[in-house]
Amino acid sequence: MKTITGKDIRDLGFPPGRWYKEAMEHINKHQLSQEQMLEYLEQFRLPEAQDLHENPVSFKLNIAAQNELEQENVNQVKATMEQVMRTPTVVNGAVMPDACPAGPVGTIPVGGVVATRNAIHPGMHSADICCSVMLTDFGNVNPKTVLDAAHQITHFGPGGRPRGQQFSLTQEVEELFKNNCFLNDDVTMSIAQEHLGTQGDGNHFLFVGKSAATGNTMMITHHGSRGPGARLYKKGMNVAERFRQLLSPQTLKQNAWIPFDTDEGLEYWKALQAIRAWTKLNHEIIHEQTALEANYQVENRFWNEHNFVFKDEDIFYHAKGATPLDQKFMPDITGPRLIPLNMSEPVLIVEGATTSGNLGFAPHGAGRNMSRSQHKRNLAERSDLDIFKEETAGLDVRFFSKEIDISELPSAYKKAATVRDQMQEYGLGTVIDEVMPYGCIMAGDWQKNAPWRKRKRKKRRK
Numbered sequence: 001m002k003t004i005t006g007k008d009i010r011d012l013g014f015p016p017g018r019w020y021k022e023a024m025e026h027i028n029k030h031q032l033s034q035e036q037m038l039e040y041l042e043q044f045r046l047p048e049a050q051d052l053h054e055n056p057v058s059f060k061l062n063i064a065a066q067n068e069l070e071q072e073n074v075n076q077v078k079a080t081m082e083q084v085m086r087t088p089t090v091v092n093g094a095v096m097p098d099a100c101p102a103g104p105v106g107t108i109p110v111g112g113v114v115a116t117r118n119a120i121h122p123g124m125h126s127a128d129i130c131c132s133v134m135l136t137d138f139g140n141v142n143p144k145t146v147l148d149a150a151h152q153i154t155h156f157g158p159g160g161r162p163r164g165q166q167f168s169l170t171q172e173v174e175e176l177f178k179n180n181c182f183l184n185d186d187v188t189m190s191i192a193q194e195h196l197g198t199q200g201d202g203n204h205f206l207f208v209g210k211s212a213a214t215g216n217t218m219m220i221t222h223h224g225s226r227g228p229g230a231r232l233y234k235k236g237m238n239v240a241e242r243f244r245q246l247l248s249p250q251t252l253k254q255n256a257w258i259p260f261d262t263d264e265g266l267e268y269w270k271a272l273q274a275i276r277a278w279t280k281l282n283h284e285i286i287h288e289q290t291a292l293e294a295n296y297q298v299e300n301r302f303w304n305e306h307n308f309v310f311k312d313e314d315i316f317y318h319a320k321g322a323t324p325l326d327q328k329f330m331p332d333i334t335g336p337r338l339i340p341l342n343m344s345e346p347v348l349i350v351e352g353a354t355t356s357g358n359l360g361f362a363p364h365g366a367g368r369n370m371s372r373s374q375h376k377r378n379l380a381e382r383s384d385l386d387i388f389k390e391e392t393a394g395l396d397v398r399f400f401s402k403e404i405d406i407s408e409l410p411s412a413y414k415k416a417a418t419v420r421d422q423m424q425e426y427g428l429g430t431v432i433d434e435v436m437p438y439g440c441i442m443a444g445d446w447q448k449n450a451p452w453r454k455r456k457r458k459k460r461r462k
Contacts, residue, residue: 003028004024004027004028004037005024006020006024009023009024009041012038012041013045014041014044014045015046015242015246017044017262017263017264018181018263018264018267019044019263023040023041023044026040027040046243046246046247046259047247049246049247049248049249050088050247050248050251051088051248051250052086052087052088052248052250052251053085053086053087053088053090054086055086056081056082056083056085056086057085057086057090057091057092057093058085059081059085059092059093059094059095060093060094060095060356060357060358060359061074061078061094061095062094062095062096062097062357062358062422062426062428063077063095063096063097063099063111063422064097064422064425066415066418069369069370070369070414070418072369073099073100073101073369073370074099076100076101076109077095077099077100077101077109077111077112078095079105080101080103080104080105080106080107080108080109081093081095081108081109081112083105083106083252084106084107084108084112084114084124084255085114087114087116087121087248087251087252087255087257088248088251089116089117089118089119089121089257090114090115090116091115091116091117091315092114092115092315092359093112093113093114093115093359094112094113094322094357094358094359094361095109095111095112095113096111096112096113096321096322096361096362096363096364096367096428097111097363097367097414097418097419097422097423097426097428098110098111098321098363098364098365098366098367098414098419099111099112099321099367100367100368100369102126102320103254104254106252106254106255107123107252107254107255108123108124108254108255108318108320109320110320110321110367110368111320111321111322111363111364111367112318112319112320112321112322113317113318113319113320113322113359113361114317114318114320115315115316115317115318115359116257116315116316116318117314117315117316118259118260118261118314118316119257119258119259119260119265119316120236120240120257120258120260120265120268120269120272120309120316121240121255121256121257121258121316121318122233122236122237122239122240122256122258122268123237123240123253123254123255123256124255124309124318124320125233125272125307125308125309125318125319125320126233126307126320127229127230127233127234128224128225128229128230128307129224129225129229129230129232129233129272129275129276129279129307129308130224130225130229130272130275130276130279130305130307130308131204131222131223131224131225131305131306131307131308131321132222132223132224132279132280132283132303132304132305132306132307132308133220133221133222133303133304133306133338133340133347134220134221134280134283134284134287134301134302134303134338135218135219135220135300135301135302135303135335135338135347135349135435136218136219136220136287136290136291136298136300136301137211137216137217137218137298137299137300137301138216138217138218138219138291138294138296138297138298138299139216139217139296139297139299140215140216140217141217141294141296142217143208143209143210143217143438143439144396144438144439145294145296146208146217146219146290146294146296147206147208147219147396147398147438147439147440147441148294149290149291149293149294150206150208150219150286150290150293150441151398151441152293153197153286153289153290153293154197154198154199154206154221154286154290154400154441155197155198155199155400156198156199156200156201156204156400156401156441156442156443156444156446157200157201157400157401157443157446158200158201158446159194159195159198160191160193160194160195160196160198160226160227161194161195161196161197161198165197166193166194166196166197167193167196167197167285168193168196169192169193169196169278169281170281172277173192173274173277173278173281174189176270176273176274176277176278177189177192177228177274177278180267180270180271180274181267182232182235182236182267182268182271183228183232183271183274183275187231188227188228188231188232191226191227191228191231192227192228192278194227195226195227195228195282196278196281196282196285197282197285197286197289198223198226198282199221199222199223199286199443200223200224200226200443201443201446202408202443203222203365203408203442204222204223204224204442204443205220205221205222205340205343205440205441205442206219206220206221206222206286206440206441206442207219207220207221207222207340207343207347207435207437207439207440208220208438208439208440209346209347209435209436209437209438209439210435210436210438211433211434211435211436212346212433212434212435212436213432213433213434214433216299217438218347218435219287219290220338220340220347220435221283221286221287222340223279223282223283224279224307225275225276225278225279225282226282228275228278229275229278229279232271232272232275236258236268236271237256239258239264239268240256240257240258241253241256243256243257243258243259243262243264244256244257247259260314260316269309269311272308272309276305276308279305280303280332283303287301300335301334301335302333302334302335302336302338303334303338304323304324304330304337304338305319305324305330306319306321306322306323306324306364306365307319307320307321307364308324310324310329312328312329317329317359317360317361319361321364321365321367322361322362322363322364323337323338323339323350323361323362323363323364323429324337324360324361325337325350325351325352325353325354325358325360325361325362325428325429326354326360326361328360329360336349336350336351336432336433337349337350337351337352337362337429338350339362339363339364339365339429340365341365341366341413341416341419341420342365342366342409342410342412342413342416343392343395343397343408343409343410343437343440343442344391344392344395344410344437345366345410345416345437346434346435346436346437347434347435347437348420348431348434349431349432349433349434349435350362350423350429350430350431350432351429351430351432352427352428352429352430355427357426357427358426358427358428358429361428362423362428362429363419363423363428365413365419366413366414366415366416366419367413367414367419368412368413368414369414372407372412373407375406375407375411375412376406376407379406379411384404384406385404387404387406387409387411388404388406388409391409391410391411392409395437395438395439395440396438396439396440397439397440397442398439398440398441398442399441399442399443399444399445400441400442400443400444400446401443401444401445401446401448401449402444403444403445403446403448403449404444404445405442405443405444405445408442
């Protein structure tokens with residue numbers, strides 16, 4: 001009999017997939033007849049192309065405008081969410097009080113939760129996979145001691161840690177990467193080590209404060225999966241796009257999906273769990289090394305993601321900036337959840353029940369009513385230093401790059417009181433403790449003195 005090749009399978013109407021190799025081996029080993037081969041291949045046939053929902057699937061809008069600026073934000077969030085909810089896989093959704101647009105209309109907003117059936121949408125978790133927060137309780141210790149120690153340990157800005165200052169992957173996490181086709185390449189493996197112990201930039205932070213309930217000093221870190229997560233996101237979007245062209249060409253590219261019941265879907269789900277493990281390790285390294293530097297024992301620790309995909313049977317909850325309340329979403333739950341607001345406000349420690357309105361989620365922070373650039377334009381007449389002094393009075397706020405970033409100061413965010421009021425109004429978790437702010441570290445405006453900017457300024461001077 002003729003040896004069956006991938007071209008033969010493709011000519012029969014089966015688009016290429018990771019299953020091709022196994023199928024060819026099976027067909028040729030058992031010398032299947034044409035009829036037997038078609039019967040065997042039927043298990044790999046993709047469903048017919050799906051149209052968009054004629055009308056958006058209904059979703060819960062747990063947000064209300066307090067002024068004209070907020071109303072504009074709510075209108076934009078609603079408009080983009082309505083387009084998202086026309087995606088064929090979507091079955092439910094919700095919007096949190098900290099919601100704001102995150103891209104062109106039809107892109108899941110920050111503060112959005114979208115539930116889909118049997119489908120993982122990489123665009124709905126975005127490049128910062130598993131953005132998360134971790135808390136360590138240091139007990140009765142001076143918060144400055146912890147912040148000073150953390151400043152010696154952590155790393156903000158682009159890239160990874162320099163050689164000689166890097167940490168090693170655990171054997172468990174290394175094996176997760178090596179055994180996954182999305183993660184097992186030399187560049188990803190290298191970045192996975194280089195980026196351990198780093199926090200990136202943007203709104204990521206290291207926060208130190210005191211518990212309102214106990215007076216203990218607590219440290220909280222906020223960051224995602226850095227380079228490894230960004231690389232997985234890019235690969236996932238490429239795979240999802242190939243499926244989109246076959247399954248639903250009408251679907252917006254940013255809402256393309258990978259069917260979970262395919263080899264690619266199962267492998268991508270495993271890759272997400274590996275990235276989750278890496279990100280948790282990244283938090284733990286910063287916390288453990290800070291404890292060693294400060295020479296203090298850890299009394300308690302817990303964490304949660306707020307930018308991830310959570311699975312409940314065949315439903316996948318894509319939380320783009322939303323904190324999971326329901327214990328079923330977090331297999332390694334060790335404590336309540338964390339909701340940071342801004343550097344001058346307490347970090348909220350919350351718990352709560354799942355309702356039809358919240359789908360098992362709470363806000364992840366304060367959110368924004370305008371872009372970073374618009375906020376900077378609004379304050380252009382004042383110096384960054386004056387704005388910084390006014391908004392951080394009484395706090396020990398540090399920028400790792402030594403350059404102020406006013407787009408991360410409190411005025412850049414929604415009012416914390418509004419978010420808290422709407423959490424209560426819509427049943428989005430109960431505050432059981434607060435970490436009152438002492439100080440924090442953020443990346444700052446690292447681009448101001450980036451090497452390429454220095455070269456450009458030097459060239460101008462010449």
